[in-house]
Amino acid sequence: MSDYIRVCDVEKYYGSGSHVTKAVDRVSFQVEKGEFVGVMGASGSGKTTLLNLLATIDQVTAGHIYYGDTDITELSENALSEFRKKYLGFVFQEYNLLDTLTIEENILLALTLQGGRKKEIDEACGQILGLLGIADIREKFPYQVSGGQKQRCACGRAMVNRPRLLLADEPTGALDSHSSQTLLETFTDLNRSMEATILMVTHDAFSASYCGRILFLKDGKIFHELVRGPKDRKVFLQEILDVLSLTGGELTVQPAAEL
Amino acid sequence: MLAKLAYRNMKRSARDYLVYIFTMTVVTALMYAFGSLIFENTLPRYAETAGILEMMTGLATFFIVLIVAWLINYMVRFMLEKRSSEFGIYLLLGMKKKEISRLYMRENLLLGGTAFLFGLALGILLRQVLMAVLFAMMRMEYRLGVSFHPGTLLTTVLCYAGCYLLALLRCRRKFRKMNIHDLMNAKRRNEEIRERGEGIKRLLLPLSVLFIFAFWTVFAVLDNTGEIVLFLVGLVLTIYLFYVGVSAWVICYVRKKGNAVYKGQNLFLLRQFASKVRTMQFTMGTLTALFTIALLGASVALMFSDYENTVLEDKFPFDVQLYSPEVQEDFADEMAVLQEQTKVLEARRYHIYTDQSNQVNAWMLTHLRVWGTMFRKEDGTPDREKIEAELKNGGAYCASDTYMGLSDYNALRAMLGYSAAALGSDEYLIQVKSRLAGEVQGMAQDLRITDRWGEGTLSCAGICADAFSQDGHNGGDYVIVVPDEVLGRMQLYYSELAADIDGTVPADLGERMNKTGQNPDRLGVYAEAELRPNECYGSDMIIAYAEDILVRDNLIPAAKYMLASVIIPLFYIGLVFVCVAVTVLSVQQLSDSAKYKFRYDILAKLGLERVQIHRLIRRQLAAYYLCPAVLGIVISGKMILFMSGRFVEATGVPVSPLSFFIKSILLFFGIYLVYYVVTYISFIRNVDER
Structure with a gap:
């Protein structure tokens, strides 16, 4: 399906008068259904701002963002809440799990907020716990499990309602290399098995190599785009590193031993 | 720096x-x-x-x-x-x-x-x-x-x-x-969050509820110090363990996935509540204790203040009233002081009589609610021995029954502005305190008062419950009014003088009359020597004021002063305790709102609207605020109802015992509401802050 998500001439300015910072500067791109898109860029390149705009957490200064036929820049605050609940899932670097709830309950809450019958909720929850391999720690509290497990729980919570788009902001940022790899494989699985559309912001080339397409951001503008196509992941990683070397090598690369 | x-x-x-x-x-x-x-x-x-x-x-x-x-x-x-x-x-x-x-x-x-x-x-x-x-x-x-x-x-x-x-x-x-x-x-x-042994801890909730239930049923019949101490220790334990039980119960419910968990934001609310109560269980217990004490204090203060507003005026219907145990007393010295210091409109000297029996006294001791079963044997019959001992040493009633002639009675009624009473030559009238009017309805059937010839008996013409100074002056609790002719068969018992004064009296009038020497303070005498047989105070228990010389304008402020010394400190304690308790609750919540702001951010990201989050916070705060308050109300409720019941019985305040309880709850919920609203507003501000 084409035109699944369309970002048209989006701008976001901060500050006023002579101190205006252009965080996002006339950015346009499209995301197809079932795509796994990465956004890369150095610190301050505007990638998180872009993600926040897509996530409806922040408002654009100018431009439009269409999800299908819906222009989210035109929606009221309450309509946006409803939209978030129905169509979006989030995974953040700092997990953002509720500390008073167990792993299972964190996922359950996302379902109960949507409403639904007990049996359906339990089924959906059990399914996603199994899919992400965290069923055995379902009764543990976030502080009792590892970072990787927390992040998988966050993924579970984001995916359990089958959102139109999964937004991930540096999801591997706080994870060790092994957990990162597991998580990225989880993303790939979700992308394939559930046809989840994923938009991931990262400054890590290794993480980005799992994506199908990568947008490179610099000073708020898209300056390059890479498509993986049928290429092997290692080849794709090399391509990413080549692009990064052009930008001055500000971005991080996982040690070669782990590739 | x-x-x-x-x-x-x-x-x-x-x-x-x-x-x-x-x-x-x-x-x-x-x-x-x-x-x-x-x-x-x-x-x-x-x-x-x-x-x-x-x-x-x-x-x-x-x-x-x-x-x-x-x-x-x-x-x-x-x-x-x-x-x-x-x-x-x-x-x-x-x-x-x-x-x-x-x-x-x-x-x-x-x-x-x-x-x-x-x-x-x-x-x-x-x-x-x-x-x-x-x-x-x-x-x-x-x-x-x-x-x-x-x-x-x-x-x-x-x-x-x-x-x-x-x-x-x-x-x-x-x-x-x-x-x-x-x-x-x-x-x-x-x-x-530590969760261990929740299944066992959960049992503390039904146990606490059971204890509170037992407390409600048994409290009124606790009668020795050992039992009371035991119950109080149990109560303190219950207050603290209740919260361990509540949080464990909620945790178990959530773990068991009860139906409520699947509705909207309940899962979040229940977990929040359980974890907060768990980390604050000791503090919550202390807050409950504070609320209990505050409610008790305020209720007692309200009882006394109600007494002051309703009953006190009726306690001293005459401007001046004097008592003397001597039947020959002419009150000349006191009259001299009165006439010198005030403008006496009318003064009447009269006697209280006795027929030397104690059938009315015995009836009162065996029938009034205040005395309960104190003067009855186990089979329900009057315990003569105990009654005799009470009449000799107790002081509630005189040793023998007290009577008054109709002419004296009507003269005194006129002085008070009441209409005159009419009695046939073979009739009598029971004059009692207003709080006893309902209780003495059956008295007439049991009384046998002989007529002036000593042959027939008088019949009861009715019961009168106007305020009539019946704390030892016109009898204790009661005086039987008979036609003057019947008095011929009776003995003079003690002397009284009632006076109607124009305008106000000097603040030290009572003292001046006391200095005439013949009327030493009766309470002083009581402490030093045996009670005289013709002395009594009536059955008022909690507040009794007995004196030979009653000067209304001197006594009411003095009585109010004494009442104030009970009311004011109790309100003071109640007020401070409630403020302290709600402050702890509020500060806890507000610091949480800053520390755990992220929780609400996550909920917003999960798609909860701002209005929904606000409603969630309102519910969450209400649960925290209500929990210790409700437990405090349940525990203090029994004590207050019991005490106010006794108070109403003993003092005759014309209100329902429940009213003190409800009034003090309203008072505290007023303070509560202020703190709740302030906390809610600040909480929302903290959470909405970007």
Whole structure:
């Protein structure tokens, strides 16, 4: 399906008068259904701002963002809440799990907020716990499990309602290399098995190599785009590193031993 | 630099702990205003009651200082915990522990000092209000005037500073023991939720409920100290264990995935509630105890204040009334004083008679609710021995029954502005206190009063319950009114004089008449010697006022003064306890709203609308606020209902016992509501802040 998500001439300015910072500067791109898109860029390149705009957490200064036929820049605050609940899932670097709830309950809450019958909720929850391999720690509290497990729980919570788009902001940022790899494989699985559309912001080339397409951001503008196509992941990683070397090598690369 | 840092930190703390500062200001104001009652009591003194108000206020202040010390200690430690990672950074930067602890002390002294100064200003104002209320209660004019007594100030400062220093010294010890790692991790530590043995802990909830139920059923029949102490210990345990049970029960419910878990935000609410109650279980228990005491205090205060407003006026219907045990007494000396000091409109000297039997007294002792089954044997028949002993030594009733002639009765009624009573030659009338009117309905069937020829018996013409000074003057509780001719068969018992005075009387009229020498204070005599057979006080239990010389205009203010010395300290305690309790709740919630703001951010990201989040917060706050209050109400409820039932029975206040309970609950929910709304607004502000 084409035109699944369309970002048209989006701008976001901060500050006023002579101190205006252009965080996002006339950015346009499209995301197809079932795509796994990465956004890369150095610190301050505007990638998180872009993600926040897509996530409806922040408002654009100018431009439009269409999800299908819906222009989210035109929606009221309450309509946006409803939209978030129905169509979006989030995974953040700092997990953002509720500390008073167990792993299972964190996922359950996302379902109960949507409403639904007990049996359906339990089924959906059990399914996603199994899919992400965290069923055995379902009764543990976030502080009792590892970072990787927390992040998988966050993924579970984001995916359990089958959102139109999964937004991930540096999801591997706080994870060790092994957990990162597991998580990225989880993303790939979700992308394939559930046809989840994923938009991931990262400054890590290794993480980005799992994506199908990568947008490179610099000073708020898209300056390059890479498509993986049928290429092997290692080849794709090399391509990413080549692009990064052009930008001055500000971005991080996982040690070669782990590739 | 340190002073600057301390000042900045204080400014920040003040914003974070506004509710606490507000309460400390109010507490200081209350301490000052009530303290002034001890040191600058400008109310007129009454010989018998001198020092009571001071003593009672002092006692209340003692309890209040204890609880305020707890609040300050709690808050100082709470703030320390909240800011431990900040202190860890100071240590990391090379500050010495001593310097940091000094910085923290300085901050707190600044904070406390500010609240104290505001409180003092408010206190001086509040003192005026309090004195004006007291003077109005005693129907005296009060002139506004700002006064400043060093004693009051010194006590307030000492109480306040003592509490603060104690708390800070304890903190200093804590500082000395801490290391950087502990400080940096102190915050993280209390976030861990431990769930172990919830299935067993859950049983504490039904057990607590069972105990409270038992408490409600058994409380009224507890009759020895051992049982009462045992029950109180059980109650204290119940209060604390209840919260362990509640949180365990909620946790088990969530784990078992009860149906409510699947509805909307319930899962979040239930978990929040369980974890908060778990981490605060001891504090919640203490708050419940505070509410219980506050409600008890306020209810008792309301009982006495109701008494003062409704019954007191009826207690002394005559302007002046005199008693003498001597039947020949002509009250000449007293009349001389009266005529010299006042304008006597009418004065009547009369006698109370007796037929030397005690059938009415025995009937009263065996039938009135106040006496219960005290004077009955196990089979229900009157216990003559006990009745005899009571009539000889008890003092509620005279040794023999008391009678009055119809002409005297009607003359006295006329003096009070009542219509005259009519009796046939073979009739009698029962004149009782109004609270007993309902209880003596069956009396006439059991009485046999012989007529003037000693042949037939009189029949009862009715019961009259107008206020008639029946605390030992016109009989104790009752007097039987008979036609004058019947008195011929009876003996003179004691002498009385009632007078109607025009205008007001001098404040020391009673004292002047007492100095005539023939009427020593009856209570004094009671303490020293045996009770005279023709002396009695009636069955009023909680508030009894018996004196040979009753001067209404002197006695009502004195009685009000005495009542005030009960009412005021109790309200004082109630007010401070409730404020302290809700402050702890509010500060806890507000600091949570800042610390756990992320929880609400996550909910927003999960798609909860702002309105929904606000509603969620309202529900969450309501649950925290209601939990200790409801338990406090349930526990104090039984005690209050029991006490007020007895109070109404013993004093004849014309209201339902339930009314005191409801009124004190309303009073406290008023204060509660203020704190709830303020907390809610600040909570929302914290959460909505970007």
